[in-house]
Amino acid sequence: MTETFSILPPRFDPTTGEAHFSYRLNDLDFVEVLGLPRGADPAKAATPAFRKLLELTAFVLGVSYFKLRAPFHIRSELALTEAEQAFVIDVYENGLGEFYARNDLARFGRLQLDVPSDAIVRKPAPDLAERTLLPIGGGKDSLVSVDLLSHVGLDFSPFAVNPKGPILSSIDAIGRDPVYVTRTLDAEMIRLGKEPGFYNGHVPSTAINSMIASLCAVLFGYDQIVLSNERSASEGNVTFDGRETNHQYSKSLGFELLIADILGDATGGALTYFSLLRPYSEARIASLFTQGLRFDTVFSSCNRNFRLNGNDGPLWCGECPKCHFVFLIFAPFMAKDRLLRIFGKNLLDEPANEQSFRELAGLAGQKPWECVGEILEAAACFYTLTRHADWHQEAVVRAVKADLFSQYGEEKLQLAMAECLTDSHDHHIPVALAAKVAAHAV
Numbered sequence: 195m196t197e198t199f200s201i202l203p204p205r206f207d208p209t210t211g212e213a214h215f216s217y218r219l220n221d222l223d224f225v226e227v228l229g230l231p232r233g234a235d236p237a238k239a240a241t242p243a244f245r246k247l248l249e250l251t252a253f254v255l256g257v258s259y260f261k262l263r264a265p266f267h268i269r270s271e272l273a274l275t276e277a278e279q280a281f282v283i284d285v286y287e288n289g290l291g292e293f294y295a296r297n298d299l300a301r302f303g304r305l306q307l308d309v310p311s312d313a314i315v316r317k318p319a320p321d322l323a324e325r326t327l328l329p330i331g332g333g334k335d336s337l338v339s340v341d342l343l344s345h346v347g348l349d350f351s352p353f354a355v356n357p358k359g360p361i362l363s364s365i366d367a368i369g370r371d372p373v374y375v376t377r378t379l380d381a382e383m384i385r386l387g388k389e390p391g392f393y394n395g396h397v398p399s400t401a402i403n404s405m406i407a408s409l410c411a412v413l414f415g416y417d418q419i420v421l422s423n424e425r426s427a428s429e430g431n432v433t434f435d436g437r438e439t440n441h442q443y444s445k446s447l448g449f450e451l452l453i454a455d456i457l458g459d460a461t462g463g464a465l466t467y468f469s470l471l472r473p474y475s476e477a478r479i480a481s482l483f484t485q486g487l488r489f490d491t492v493f494s495s496c497n498r499n500f501r502l503n504g505n506d507g508p509l510w511c512g513e514c515p516k517c518h519f520v521f522l523i524f525a526p527f528m529a530k531d532r533l534l535r536i537f538g539k540n541l542l543d544e545p546a547n548e549q550s551f552r553e554l555a556g557l558a559g560q561k562p563w564e565c566v567g568e569i570l571e572a573a574a575c576f577y578t579l580t581r582h583a584d585w586h587q588e589a590v591v592r593a594v595k596a597d598l599f600s601q602y603g604e605e606k607l608q609l610a611m612a613e614c615l616t617d618s619h620d621h622h623i624p625v626a627l628a629a630k631v632a633a634h635a636v
Contacts (some may be wrong), residue, residue, distance in 0.1 A: 197265035203272060204252040210237040213409070217259045224259045224383050228406060229376035234413040241315040244412045244461040253282045254398075257290060259383050262392045264299055266306055273312035273609055281456045284449070289398035291439030295432060295502075297393050302435045319462030322417035326350035327373060327407050332360030334483045334520065335422040339470045340368055341486060343411055343420070346630040350420070353410065355403050360509055363492035373410050386537045398444035401453065404467065405501070405585035408457055411465055419457075423450065423469040425618050426476050426568040447472060450622055470631065472621035473613040480523040482635055490536055495520045510537050517541065518550050519572065523584055527580040542588040551576075551590050557597050570610045573598060577607035577613040 196365040202216040216223070228452045237534040238244060249255035249272045260268065260349040274282065287302050294301050328343065330336045330352045343350050352372040365372050387394035400423070407419050426444035443449055447469075471479055483489075494509035496517050510517050521541040524533050534540055541547055552558035555576050556569035580595050598607070617632065 195534045196267060197263055198267045198269055199256070199260045199263075199265050201252050201256050201268070201270040201272060202620045204248050206239055206244075206248055206415075207482060208234040208236045211224060212266040213248065213251075215255050217256055218267070219259055219262055222262075222386075224380040224381070226255055226380055227376075227378045228409075229378070230410060230413065231375070231442075234248070234509050238320065238413050241320050241412065243320045243461040244409070244465070245521070247405070247408045247412060247457070249279065249280075250456065250460065254285055254401050254405045257286060257397045257402075258379060260286065261290060261293055261395060261397065262383065262386055264294070264297075264301060264393055266301070266304055267308065268305060270557065271310065273310040275315050277315070277459065278312065278456060279307055280310065281452060284446075284452060285398060285401055288437075288440075288443050288449070289401055290396075291434070291437065291443055292431065292441050293393070293395035293397070295434035295439045296395055299393070300435045302437045311546060316459050317462050319464040320412050322411065322461075322464045323415040324349070325416050326418040326420050327353045327411055329353045329403055329407060329415045329419050330357075330361055330365055330368070330372075330491060331422070332364050334489075334493055335424060335471055335479055337364060337489045337493055338482045339366075339420065339422040339481050340469060341482070342634060344633050345634045346627065348627070350394065351416070353407050353419075355406055360434075360492060360494040362488060364489060367489055367492045371460060375406050375410065377406070385603075398443075401444035401449065406442070408460075408527070412461065416444065417464060417466065418519070419465065419467045421445075421450070421467070421469040422471050424471045424474050424476055424479055425620070426571060429568045447622070454622060465623070468622040468624070470623060470627075472623065473617040473619070473628075473632075474635075476519075477523045477526070477571055477614040478617070479574055480520075481527040481615070490532070508538060512537060512539055512541055513547075515550050515554060516545055519554050519611075522551065522554065522572060522575050522579075524600070526575055526582065531582040540588065542590045543583065543596070545589050547595070548590050548593050552594060552597075555594065555598065557601060570602075571614050572615055573602055574607050574610035575603070577602075578611055 197220055200218040204215045206213040211232045213228040214224045233280055253470050257591055283305060286305055326348055328350045352368055352370055353374045355359050355377050357374055370506040386392045411419055423445040428447050429440040429441040432439055450469055456469050496510045498511050498514040518541055579591050585591055
């Protein structure tokens, strides 16, 4: 029997704010529910733009159920334009690249999408106000965007799906009314993901949350969705099945351009989508974060601690690659006592962390399957620390110094650090806004 994954027509009730997404995987049925804010105008929910975005969201949310078996055949009665079909295939192939690599599944170029054709490429434009939805992840990046948007006077609302822990504390510190959405995965899918005969793994969460944000943008009148993805998100982790796979694929510039076109066509050009931090390296963003103090006690980029504790426990586990990377890129720019207060301990003075730091800097293993920056960027930050009065004697810095210099050489590391602090012109930010932001981000 040929295995098939089916995306069924979604339903939305503007009275309750609930959207239901139904899927069928062979003989298994699943339903996922989004709880959008109540009070939406039913007329906006009836627009062609919202209907199209709801259907596209159904395809993107579907990756969580598709991956249980990862069949080669995907079907739906929902019509898609040629560009939308390419978008869906991209989400199910490149968006799940890490999942395929870690489960040793060859799917690139082999998936078949069976859907009717939608001949209307560009839907009528809904009326959207000139204001911005800003997804908040609880880490440093979106909080730098908060600072930049605030300084240029752009009207924005924080946005989050299933907010908890540092997302809630960060939004409290921002002090603006947020837009929250609840996402309830089908419990049977979660159970099956732990059973023999089914697969589990990473999904493109930025793609998922971006589609959910687009629904709120049309329902509640926002003409921009502004992400906080840096340029290093475009660097992959490993080559698998003849293709580079990237843990952060849906944060990459390539995906940003793709989804921006899809959202633009679905809304007749009314909705724009871009990353405000695309010109910057992780190190550059870290340097911008150090200019203010108000988020020091509320933010966290620690995915491990986030998963385990939610709202409880310390903000940083201090043991995962994400903690190590963030500590490393802050160290060249932030006062040492401030950094130690944020993390609660000195991660560079614990020999047990050496292997993790080596992987981040390309001195061992592979780039971790985490949202971390470029390998050469991490190496350049280490180089800076070898010459830094506050850090050059720390255990990990001393342990990696010789191998760092041997593998890269001082000149390459110096040039890499200079490049990290030089803003890129390869971005999708509207020209006028880019100029205003650049004037502040010094």
